[in-house]
Amino acid sequence: MILTTVEIEKIKDFDEQGFFSSTYLAMDTRLEREVAVKDINVNGKVKDEEIEQFFHEALKLSRSEHPRILPIYFVGFCDTEDNENVIPRVVTKYMKNGTLSSVLKSHYNTGYTFPLDTIIRYAHDIIQSLIHLHSLDILHLDLKASNIFIGNDGKLVVGDFGQSRFLVDGLTVDAENLYPALIPDEFTKKGVVDKTADIYQFGILFYSMCCYDYYRNFLEDDYEIDVEVLKGLFGNPEEKDKDAIKKFGANLKRYKQDVKEGLYADGSNYYNYIPGKIIAIIERCVAHKVENRYNNFYEVQSDLNELVFPSGVSSYSEEIGQNSIVFKKDDVDCIINYEKNEDSKKYRLVPRKNIQEVTRKIKEKVTDRTLRKEILKLADSL
Incomplete structure (x- = not known):
């Protein structure tokens, strides 16, 4: 069996690391391109059957090419100080926009x-x-x-x-x-x-x-x-x-x-x-x-x-801890505040469009059960 290697120079570790692997940005010195490298953590010597299984699975994964699946450039082993141990390595396309x-x-x-x-x-x-x-x-x-x-x-x-x-x-x-x-x-x-x-x-x-x-x-x-x-x-x-x-x-x-x-x-x-x-x-x-x-x-x-998202609404999110939904409707800044009346345990929805309160769209007595649906409907109606 020939243990194939790839010539790379490590640039830096990625911030996010897995428990069973080490991942880092590197330069493929032969092809002169940046790549992502993942070295699989193994304890001790890798058996021949484990090597065969590693390549067998890598082969099938290489056939899973798809626009939404990370391309695999290389599968092999990295050099170690002794010849008894080998570390499985996977080299993939470097995704510069992160995870x-x-x-x-x-x-x-x-x-x-x-x-x-x-x-x-x-x-x-x-x-x-x-x-x-x-x-x-x-x-x-x-x-x-x-x-x-x-x-x-x-x-x-x-x-x-x-x-x-x-x-x-x-x-x-x-x-x-x-x-x-x-x-x-x-x-x-x-x-x-x-x-x-x-x-x-x-x-x-x-x-x-x-x-x-x-x-x-x-x-x-x-x-x-x-x-x-x-x-x-x-x-x-x-x-x-x-x-x-x-x-x-x-x-x-x-x-x-x-x-x-x-x-x-x-x-x-x-x-x-x-x-x-x-x-x-x-x-x-x-x-x-x-x-x-x-x-x-x-x-x-x-x-x-089946979830119909409101037409013209974008960047629909919630301001954390503020009981307010913020979004754009046809590129106009909007906000919906939801306030709970502790006496009735129901919500009051107050919408604003371009900072101005839309009084005619205020919703009263919204229940816990319908709150999410009513907020989305109100965003659609603004």
Whole structure:
């Protein structure tokens, strides 16, 4: 067997790192172009059968070419100081616009949620990539914002296929090292997953686009199961804190139980600019029982298409902590304040267009159940 290498010069590490890999920007010195490099973390010597499996999966992934899937330039091994150990390496196109995770984080730092119209457009991009992958019987199995890239055309490109697997008779049994927050319950119990595992992960990814700060708070503070915690607990196999690992296990169990009981279906865990239709889609995607989820991404797409976004409305988002929805209607700045009357427990919607209050459009006595729908209808009518 010939272990192929590629001549690259490392430029810098990327800000976002996976637990099972190291990623960085590099220069391909032969072709004189910048590339993204991912070195897979392995412990000890890689067996010949593992090498064959690595190339076998890479071959199939190379055949998954699609505008919404990150192009793979090279798959091989990087040089090590001894000849006994080899490190699998994947070289891909460098996406200079960064990841969806970095864009979401940057946007929420402005004090506003991510625009709903952009969320819907991005969701369709991801769905298109997954429809294509599933047509080739490929599962992605690592759908999170840090693995989604912003293309030069402004559309999303799905990358990082380190956890991808290929279906045999509709199932895969060799999925392992999955990101804990994305593991569906059926894999924990039965050790197998099918295409609905990607649908489950898409639901959580969809939620993270709608409520990124809530989602990060869940993983980083409430349940403490994010990548940085994983690295601290399992990054050095020679130094293991058994008490910390036990606590992590308890947190993960609590998280999974809360997801099962409706963590991502509870309307109180969403901003009010998110329509009930999207909440219902996410709820079905992350359903605990496989039979209660969507069967395929065509069904997800069909339900998402039923959400009619108001004509002429753009940049539709919520000002965090201010009970106000901001957007543009035909390029005019608009805002809708929603105020709750504590006595009646109903809302009063006060719209403004170009700073001026639109008195004739004020809505009174809006209930919790209809608030999201009434806000969107009012935006459409301005």
